[in-house]
Amino acid sequence: MTAQDLDFWSFVDAAVERTRERLPGIDPEAMRLILTLYRVTNMVVYDMESVVHRPRGWSYPGFRLLFTLWVAGPMEAKRAAELSGMSRQAVSALVGTLSRDGLVSKVPDVKDRRAVRLSLTTGGEEAISAAFSTHNDREQLWAGTLSAEERDTLVRLLAKLGAREGVRRRR
Amino acid sequence: MTAQDLDFWSFVDAAVERTRERLPGIDPEAMRLILTLYRVTNMVVYDMESVVHRPRGWSYPGFRLLFTLWVAGPMEAKRAAELSGMSRQAVSALVGTLSRDGLVSKVPDVKDRRAVRLSLTTGGEEAISAAFSTHNDREQLWAGTLSAEERDTLVRLLAKLGAREGVRRRR
DNA sequence: CGCGGTTAATCAAAGCTTTGATTACTACTC
């Protein structure tokens, strides 16, 4: 396998091999795992975003925030950041767009006047309900690559990875 | 499990449950798979970026492009986009930053004067060699969560997912 | 009450990514 014949996936094999030659101290299998994880996820996200969300005028982060509010109900911006895995600044910027578009409403919290309370507007509620079916169709397309048992195993192993302690988390 | 008690991970369970109630037609397990995949990867990337790359003044995409050139040698911008999984515009913008910082050099292609040929500078070569060990240390931290057999299984299942045909790819 | 420390949100600047348009060049076809 020379550098000229590589494609997106065989690049991972080449990377592992070349790195092993040049830096004998590294762990090639750890490298392969992270590299593969990153590439697959990017591929899935790109597909979902470009097929499902951009045609509706949304970004993937926009969908995620709407989905968070749809699942867990109205909440403070800080909490939306925690649950969706975004930074508070990102939520703040995103809410700007989504409230401009009439999907999310933002009202000052009565108890704590520093905080803002986010909720879906009626339009946002309808939009997310309609979008989610299409989103899930696409999720099924991806999940359909694996057997039910393989899906369970994959989810279990990913969750185990995600339960890792002592790593840096968004704040 | 009420909405008030949720955290980043239990949100996935709540999302599956609430969606099942409200949209009976969807496939909850497909949803759980994609949701978990996305969250784990984001967590890993955030950790790697904030612990390894930002302290060195790099972004994760910057590292990825340098790494691509390090593994596969000098190449045209278009090819760097294919191998790294970025768009051509993203590579173009990123090369602006990296060449300004003296890590990548960009010379017009002799054969095809539309194209540019990218390569690591000496400084870029040294920087990526030095950074990669730290990067791999962190990969090992993550991979160490799983047994060797679990890692193999996870890589195999992710690769199977990534081999999915008929999805939208970056161009 | 008043001060100091903490917290919620936002602002600002820089960087990456996206879509869509433009420029420069190559390659094909008549």
Place this chain on the structure above:
DNA sequence: GAGTAGTAATCAAAGCTTTGATTAACCGCG
């Protein structure tokens, strides 16, 4: 050889994310 289609790269505008700074409000302690 001239015209047309296709390709490589870049530009432009909009959006998201990041770090760091700022503003406004809460909270505890004296």
